[in-house]
Amino acid sequence: DIITEQATAAASGAAATEQFRSKQRAERIDADTKRVDTLVTELLTAAHDILCRHKVTYAEYDALKSWLIQVGEDGEWPLFLDVWLEHVVEEVAGQSREGSIEGPYYVPGAPRLPAEATLPMREDEVGTPLLFQGQVTGVDGVPLSGATVEMWHADDDGYYSQFAPGLPEWNLRGTVIADEQGNFKIHTIQPAPYQIPTDGSCGRLITAAGWHAWRPAHLHLKVSAPGHQLITTQLYFEGGEYVTDDIASAVKPELVLDPTPVADDSGREVTYNFALDTA
Numbered sequence: 001d002i003i004t005e006q007a008t009a010a011a012s013g014a015a016a017t018e019q020f021r022s023k024q025r026a027e028r029i030d031a032d033t034k035r036v037d038t039l040v041t042e043l044l045t046a047a048h049d050i051l052c053r054h055k056v057t058y059a060e061y062d063a064l065k066s067w068l069i070q071v072g073e074d075g076e077w078p079l080f081l082d083v084w085l086e087h088v089v090e091e092v093a094g095q096s097r098e099g100s101i102e103g104p105y106y107v108p109g110a111p112r113l114p115a116e117a118t119l120p121m122r123e124d125e126v127g128t129p130l131l132f133q134g135q136v137t138g139v140d141g142v143p144l145s146g147a148t149v150e151m152w153h154a155d156d157d158g159y160y161s162q163f164a165p166g167l168p169e170w171n172l173r174g175t176v177i178a179d180e181q182g183n184f185k186i187h188t189i190q191p192a193p194y195q196i197p198t199d200g201s202c203g204r205l206i207t208a209a210g211w212h213a214w215r216p217a218h219l220h221l222k223v224s225a226p227g228h229q230l231i232t233t234q235l236y237f238e239g240g241e242y243v244t245d246d247i248a249s250a251v252k253p254e255l256v257l258d259p260t261p262v263a264d265d266s267g268r269e270v271t272y273n274f275a276l277d278t279a
């Protein structure tokens, strides 16, 4: 190919918006007038207070208006919300200490794979090979036969399949079915840090505010078993760039892996276990 399609914020935003619409959590919220009144009034009061305290001008108000309109046009609301707000929602939900945010790039229905498997990847997939292995048990330590470990992550260029052009549909995405003892061994490559697209509204905000645009390299996981609570989490790499300075504020110390080199130095491996609460 002479012309290679470039990754754009608008294309990845549109895909993330589409994904969100199709997988939106099933529970519908009943319009509770009191709750809506309380939350929206407090949000607006906080905004009014900022406008007053900083004497925000008409020019700044118009800049805000035009930026908000553009976020929607770029499809970047999922990105904006998951980077700057989801970590607090996750903390409040306080599901498990092992949990972390889902982010905008989860796609349900990745190919089902046996307990020891290699994630779908290109023949020439770049990156340090990584063996991620462990066991899924209940909090009581009882192995959960046939637990499901869904993993998805970016490639060595920081791109997610289905959200950047030119990648196979399920690249670096899989649904691994653990064995009778709840054990799994997932062969993949180590992802690279993820950069918020610089050519969209979120990128413009980051530049305008003088921030950096990076998340540390991470693996996304959803681990589940019948009768148990789902864990949605992310795992990071000890010493990796941005681990102490994640733009999405989603790193917790217990989520940082320290893989060791394998015997012939052909890659790295790490063991990480999951203990699921009963439903």
Ligand code: MBD
Pocket: 079, 082, 083, 101, 102, 103, 104, 105, 194, 215, 248, 250
């Ligand atoms: C990501 O890859 C991600 O995991 C989050 C939370 C936000 C933006 C991009």
Ligand code: FE
Pocket: 103, 105, 194, 218, 220
């Ligand atoms: Fe991610």
